[in-house]
Amino acid sequence: MDNKVLETIKARRSIRAYQKKQLNKEQINALVEAALASPSAMNLQPWHFIVVQNQSIVNELGQGVVAYFKNIGDENIIQRLESRNNKVFYDAPCVIVISAKPEGMYQIDVGIAAQNIAVAAKSMGLDSVILGLPRVVFEGEIAENWKNKLQFPEGHEYGLAVAVGYAAMEKEPHERDHSKVTFIK
Numbered sequence: 001m002d003n004k005v006l007e008t009i010k011a012r013r014s015i016r017a018y019q020k021k022q023l024n025k026e027q028i029n030a031l032v033e034a035a036l037a038s039p040s041a042m043n044l045q046p047w048h049f050i051v052v053q054n055q056s057i058v059n060e061l062g063q064g065v066v067a068y069f070k071n072i073g074d075e076n077i078i079q080r081l082e083s084r085n086n087k088v089f090y091d092a093p094c095v096i097v098i099s100a101k102p103e104g105m106y107q108i109d110v111g112i113a114a115q116n117i118a119v120a121a122k123s124m125g126l127d128s129v130i131l132g133l134p135r136v137v138f139e140g141e142i143a144e145n146w147k148n149k150l151q152f153p154e155g156h157e158y159g160l161a162v163a164v165g166y167a168a169m170e171k172e173p174h175e176r177d178h179s180k181v182t183f184i185k
């Protein structure tokens with residue numbers, strides 16, 4: 001089937017290395033529009049999209065995440081992070097943090113919005129990775145500091161982040177496991 005949307009969905013991969021090149025205003029606007037077009041349960045639109053292009057904030061946030069796992073001694077994640085040079089955001093020039101008010105089905109809504117951003121990015125020749133790991137610094141004692149720094153609206157929690165940029169690596173698609181499908185006729 002010749003269908004650009006399906007091709008884009010299938011071509012998306014989680015990319016974990018980016019070129020230094022920054023996105024332009026038009027690209028950022030297109031990503032924001034794709035995010036805002038997402039469906040949400042009861043149309044609550046519980047989200048807020050925080051577009052971060054400031055590299056020192058992104059780096060500091062990444063370091064905070066690494067420090068958190070070192071501090072609690074989570075060897076599994078420490079090793080996984082080390083294998084990725086302790087880069088939580090993979091040097092992406094643009095990170096869209098999605099915060100959300102905990103109401104309705106907000107976590108699902110956030111996930112859908114993240115995928116809208118990821119697919120929109122791919123459709124524009126950009127790549128992305130959805131990031132759940134940074135959540136840890138938006139919980140517990142250190143949460144307020146980070147929520148303030150990223151200007152979370154009152155009462156919002158971390159949902160997900162999507163790092164976007166120009167890929168500096170290639171990647172095969174993940175295996176499509178057709179045993180995970182049932183057809184009932």
Ligand SMILES: Cc1cc2nc3c(=O)[nH]c(=O)nc-3n(C[C@H](O)[C@H](O)[C@H](O)COP(=O)(O)O)c2cc1C
Nearest residue numbers: 012013014015016129130131132133134160173174
């Ligand atoms: C909700 C969610 C959270 C994720 N969090 C992270 C993360 O913190 N760091 C990361 O490198 N990848 C993260 N990923 C990317 C997954 O590892 C990736 O989607 C999976 O390995 C499949 O690979 P693909 O996206 O290239 O198809 C996350 C993906 C999702 C959907």
